[in-house]
Amino acid sequence: MSVWLGLRARLRSLLHRSATDARMKEEMQMHLELETDRLVASGLEPAEARRQARIAFGVAESYKEEMRAQRRMPYLEAFYRDVRYALRTLARDRSFAVVAVGTLALGIGAATVTYSVVHGIMLRDLPVAQAQDVAVLWQAPSLGADEHLPVSYADLQAYRESSRAFSALAGVAFQGAVDVVMLSGDEALPLAVTWVTGDFFPLLGIAPARGRLLRPEDDAVGAEPVTVISNETWTNQFGSDTAILDRTLQLDGRLHRIVGVLPRGFSFPRHVDAWLPVLPSYPATIEASADPSQAMVFDLVGRISSGTQLRAAKAEFDAFLRDRESERPSAMRGMRAVLTSLPERVYGDISTALWAASAAVLVLLMMACVNVANLLLIRGSIRTQELAVRSALGAGRARIVRQLLTESFVLATCGGLLGVILAAVCVRVIGSLAPPTLPQREMIALDGGVLLAALVITMLAALIAGLLPALLSARGDLSLWLRGGHAAPPGAAFRLLRPALVVGQVAMALLVVICAGLFVRSLRSMQQLDMGFDTTRLMVVETMLPAGSIAERERLVLLQEDAISRLAALPGVSTVTAMPKPPFSAQGGWLAPFSGESQTDEQFAANPVVNLEVVGPAYFETFGISILRGRSFTDGDREGSEPVAIISRSIAQRAWPGENPIGKRIKLGPPTGRGAWHTVVGETGETRYRDLLTSQPNYYLPTRQFAGPVPLSFAVRTAPAAVVPIARVHGVLSEAHPELRVVSSGSMRERLAEPLAGPRFTTVLFTTFATITLLLAVVGVYGALSASVRDRQRELGIRMALGATAAQVTSIVLGQCVRIAAIGCVVGVVLAWATSRLLRSLLIGVSTTDATTYAAVTALVLVAAVLAGYLPARRAGRVDPVAVMRGE
Amino acid sequence: MSPQNHADARGSLDLLVLKTLSLAPLHGWGIGQRLEQLSAGALEVSQGSLYPALQRLEHGGAITSEWRVTDNNRRARYYSITAAGRRALATETASWKRFASAMDIVLRAT
Numbered sequence: 002m003s004v005w006l007g008l009r010a011r012l013r014s015l016l017h018r019s020a021t022d023a024r025m026k027e028e029m030q031m032h033l034e035l036e037t038d039r040l041v042a043s044g045l046e047p048a049e050a051r052r053q054a055r056i057a058f059g060v061a062e063s064y065k066e067e068m069r070a071q072r073r074m075p076y077l078e079a080f081y082r083d084v085r086y087a088l089r090t091l092a093r094d095r096s097f098a099v100v101a102v103g104t105l106a107l108g109i110g111a112a113t114v115t116y117s118v119v120h121g122i123m124l125r126d127l128p129v130a131q132a133q134d135v136a137v138l139w140q141a142p143s144l145g146a147d148e149h150l151p152v153s154y155a156d157l158q159a160y161r162e163s164s165r166a167f168s169a170l171a172g173v174a175f176q177g178a179v180d181v182v183m184l185s186g187d188e189a190l191p192l193a194v195t196w197v198t199g200d201f202f203p204l205l206g207i208a209p210a211r212g213r214l215l216r217p218e219d220d221a222v223g224a225e226p227v228t229v230i231s232n233e234t235w236t237n238q239f240g241s242d243t244a245i246l247d248r249t250l251q252l253d254g255r256l257h258r259i260v261g262v263l264p265r266g267f268s269f270p271r272h273v274d275a276w277l278p279v280l281p282s283y284p285a286t287i288e289a290s291a292d293p294s295q296a297m298v299f300d301l302v303g304r305i306s307s308g309t310q311l312r313a314a315k316a317e318f319d320a321f322l323r324d325r326e327s328e329r330p331s332a333m334r335g336m337r338a339v340l341t342s343l344p345e346r347v348y349g350d351i352s353t354a355l356w357a358a359s360a361a362v363l364v365l366l367m368m369a370c371v372n373v374a375n376l377l378l379i380r381g382s383i384r385t386q387e388l389a390v391r392s393a394l395g396a397g398r399a400r401i402v403r404q405l406l407t408e409s410f411v412l413a414t415c416g417g418l419l420g421v422i423l424a425a426v427c428v429r430v431i432g433s434l435a436p437p438t439l440p441q442r443e444m445i446a447l448d449g450g451v452l453l454a455a456l457v458i459t460m461l462a463a464l465i466a467g468l469l470p471a472l473l474s475a476r477g478d479l480s481l482w483l484r485g486g487h488a489a490p491p492g493a494a495f496r497l498l499r500p501a502l503v504v505g506q507v508a509m510a511l512l513v514v515i516c517a518g519l520f521v522r523s524l525r526s527m528q529q530l531d532m533g534f535d536t537t538r539l540m541v542v543e544t545m546l547p548a549g550s551i552a553e554r555e556r557l558v559l560l561q562e563d564a565i566s567r568l569a570a571l572p573g574v575s576t577v578t579a580m581p582k583p584p585f586s587a588q589g590g591w592l593a594p595f596s597g598e599s600q601t602d603e604q605f606a607a608n609p610v611v612n613l614e615v616v617g618p619a620y621f622e623t624f625g626i627s628i629l630r631g632r633s634f635t636d637g638d639r640e641g642s643e644p645v646a647i648i649s650r651s652i653a654q655r656a657w658p659g660e661n662p663i664g665k666r667i668k669l670g671p672p673t674g675r676g677a678w679h680t681v682v683g684e685t686g687e688t689r690y691r692d693l694l695t696s697q698p699n700y701y702l703p704t705r706q707f708a709g710p711v712p713l714s715f716a717v718r719t720a721p722a723a724v725v726p727i728a729r730v731h732g733v734l735s736e737a738h739p740e741l742r743v744v745s746s747g748s749m750r751e752r753l754a755e756p757l758a759g760p761r762f763t764t765v766l767f768t769t770f771a772t773i774t775l776l777l778a779v780v781g782v783y784g785a786l787s788a789s790v791r792d793r794q795r796e797l798g799i800r801m802a803l804g805a806t807a808a809q810v811t812s813i814v815l816g817q818c819v820r821i822a823a824i825g826c827v828v829g830v831v832l833a834w835a836t837s838r839l840l841r842s843l844l845i846g847v848s849t850t851d852a853t854t855y856a857a858v859t860a861l862v863l864v865a866a867v868l869a870g871y872l873p874a875r876r877a878g879r880v881d882p883v884a885v886m887r888g889e
Numbered sequence: 890m891s892p893q894n895h896a897d898a899r900g901s902l903d904l905l906v907l908k909t910l911s912l913a914p915l916h917g918w919g920i921g922q923r924l925e926q927l928s929a930g931a932l933e934v935s936q937g938s939l940y941p942a943l944q945r946l947e948h949g950g951a952i953t954s955e956w957r958v959t960d961n962n963r964r965a966r967y968y969s970i971t972a973a974g975r976r977a978l979a980t981e982t983a984s985w986k987r988f989a990s991a992m993d994i995v996l997r998a999t
Binding site (some may be wrong): 035036 | 921963964
């Protein structure tokens with residue numbers, strides 16, 4: 002406490018020097034007056050009293066000097082003086098200050114933003130106890146595609162008993178979150194839910210933000226259905242309502258009481274809004290008639306026992322799966338274990354992109370520092386006379402270096418402040434632009450840790466940018482410069498440094514711009530993917546029927562058909578169909594294995610899993626899916642008539658290579674399974690309806706022949722040049738069937754934007770980086786060439802005196818610029834060739850060595866470099882040979 | 890003004906000022922007067938030397954200061970002792986006493 006008080010007093014006296022001095026004088030004056038008054042009161046004459054008082058006081062000036070000496074803090078004072086001087090000189094050279102501060106602001110701002118993103122997503126610990134010891138397990142076929150297959154409930158229970166590598170094992174519903182619509186009171190909320198076993202949360206060791214989390218007691222048949230919600234859901238959907246624990250969410254007719262809220266930063270599996278316990282509420286799957294313990298399917302989450310390695314745990318699970326083979330249907334033979342740690346599962350697939358972005362930003366920061374260093378170097382060579390005078394007046398080299406370092410520190414601080422402000426704006430923009438699939442996106446913020454990192458980055462930038470030129474500027478024989486009065490030619494090593502720096506900058510810019518170009522092309526190819534159906538003039542309306550309102554299947558089918566016919570009757574509507582799931586709902590669709598008529602068990606095991614669609618007759622017409630062979634469904638395909646199916650081409654090729662599939666028989670599940678055989682009546686192409694990035698094989702069944710849930714969402718195709726307002730569609734539905742609630746509606750084009758959100762985000766990010774990097778490179782080329790021209794003034798002046806024209810001199814300088822830029826481009830292309838393969842996993846439809854991109858970018862960078870060099874080259878042409886010869 | 894009664898030696902002056910201020914807050918002139926009072930005239934302080942001592946103590950955090958208005962309606966800077974100052978006073982007094990008795994022992998030796 003006392004040290005702080007004392008320090009504050011010292012600082013105050015330092016900063017308010019004149020005020021402190023005045024106070025000192027006033028106090029001493031007051032003292033003299035009081036003493037004089039006392040002496041007068043004791044009988045002396047005023048004049049005599051004053052004299053005596055002054056004698057008694059002592060020599061006031063010496064005391065004042067003593068006090069002033071006490072107040073000095075030499076280092077701080079010197080620093081303060083240097084800072085003020087730096088500010089003054091920067092204010093004089095406005096353009097330099099703006100460019101330098103701007104450059105640093107860009108570099109520091111970009112670095113801060115990237116760090117906040119990386120920190121929020123990857124570096125921050127999940128709110129799970131020892132997350133690195135938690136693993137996620139599933140199985141995949143040994144042969145065939147790299148698929149993600151679930152583990153059955155029976156297997157989960159068996160493995161839990163027998164495992165030694167895992168101290169605890171829980172299950173989470175297969176493939177993560179499913180989009181459903183839950184009712185909160187009267188409001189329909191689209192939420193992503195998942196089902197977990199009772200020991201899931203205890204295993205993870207998460208501390209709830211409110212209430213409690215699911216417990217083993219909640220996961221029992223007949224237990225009260227409860228649920229816990231994510232922090233984001235609590236904030237966004239419920240407005241952080243403090244009475245959240247009393248509310249309920251209804252799903253499929255069952256009321257789930259909200260008993261807790263998760264802390265921020267946890268939404269495993271992907272972006273789950275609500276977790277439900279398995280036994281009270283797991284929905285029936287297609288194979289509901291089969292053994293329930295085979296029907297409930299999970300990914301496993303396990304905590305690895307202390308002392309066990311990840312590899313050993315995986316080996317144990319592998320052995321377990323092989324042991325269980327004998328007890329499985331032939332469908333599930335030959336499985337191998339797949340195991341990843343929890344953090345890897347959460348952000349593993351985005352970590353490549355993030356590291357790429359970090360590398361790009363580091364390059365950017367380096368370039369910014371190098372640019373500023375270059376600019377300071379130029380300034381240094383201009384100021385040699387001033388520095389020489391300082392040196393002559395007694396400043397040692399260390400003192401001059403300290404002063405130059407202070408200048409770069411001031412620049413960096415201004416740049417850093419501006420950069421942090423920029424970063425704050427950008428982080429907010431990212432928060433709104435970031436795709437919903439970005440893991441941990443709610444944790445991206447400019448918090449204390451990030452600001453501290455920004456400070457460190459700033460100081461580092463100041464050091465790097467300032468040290469090099471400071472050391473170089475202060476060197477050399479100053480007496481020569483004092484006499485000569487003009488900038489001394491740089492030494493040999495120094496002469497190589499500047500062009501090397503420029504080459505480096507051009508190369509780096511090329512690298513980053515190429516990466517951005519690749520991303521742009523990748524995005525465009527994704528946007529132009531053939532969806533397999535006609536995405537124009539298509540409207541998608543998702544609805545939901547609160548459970549309990551209509552139970553009988555027949556009534557639901559009638560409801561669906563009535564809605565379809567009413568919508569079809571609207572003017573401007575061509576065809577309408579019902580669809581089971583909205584587009585791009587990759588998980589939560591119905592997936593099943595299939596077997597063709599003549600396939601063996603081994604062939605069945607190698608078959609890919611297909612996407613099952615339950616559709617009405619107008620489906621193919623509405624979606625514009627062409628029937629390649631055979632026919633579409635008709636009204637004749639209903640209960641009681643022959644079971645039929647329409648399959649996509651890849652299924653046909655798999656089951657009967659080279660043959661016509663029409664008339665052949667096919668079924669879901671293994672050849673010897675309980676499913677019924679369907680006759681193939683039609684063949685279609687593949688579509689990307691389920692997942693934009695992978696075209697999936699589709700297996701179509703007619704609604705009326707299918708015993709599962711009745712699809713109640715609709716797709717409406719409008720006639721060319723017809724406009725059907727969404728409000729009318731809503732109106733028709735709510736008039737006829739008010740119990741049917743519309744959850745979302747929009748055109749198919751709008752929905753297409755969703756799966757592209759991630760790649761678009763990456764592309765925007767890299768394009769921004771690329772622009773900034775290119776800008777910096779241009780500034781760098783300009784600066785370096787300006788300096789070079791200044792250095793070569795004598796030489797160029799002599800050339801002109803000897804007869805060279807201005808144009809010739811200009812072309813000499815431009816030639817130098819082009820040479821350096823060309824070398825830079827070559828280095829850059831080589832670098833890009835070598836490193837862009839790291840981005841392969843992020844690019845679709847374009848190779849990492851795409852010639853068009855490389856060529857276009859190289860041309861762009863060359864042109865930019867030449868443009869940057871144009872002004873200095875012109876200035877070179879205007880050198881006055883007479884003035885140069887005279888030695889000015 | 891006999892030399893041996895001069896209390897200008899830095900350490901002892903600080904101690905005296907602290908002691909004075911521990912009794913009541915005062916301004917510079919008042920401290921000088923009180924010191925003379927307390928020592929019944931035995932100690933004389935060159936009045937100006939108080940001010941460097943006061944600044945020193947303030948920079949060390951042992952005392953704080955603020956502007957106040959005196960009875961005569963004039964502005965004066967009043968100093969008061971802090972908690973840390975009191976602690977320092979206690980320590981320094983103890984060490985001074987130890988020093989004095991040590992000197993005493995040596996000087997009494999024959």
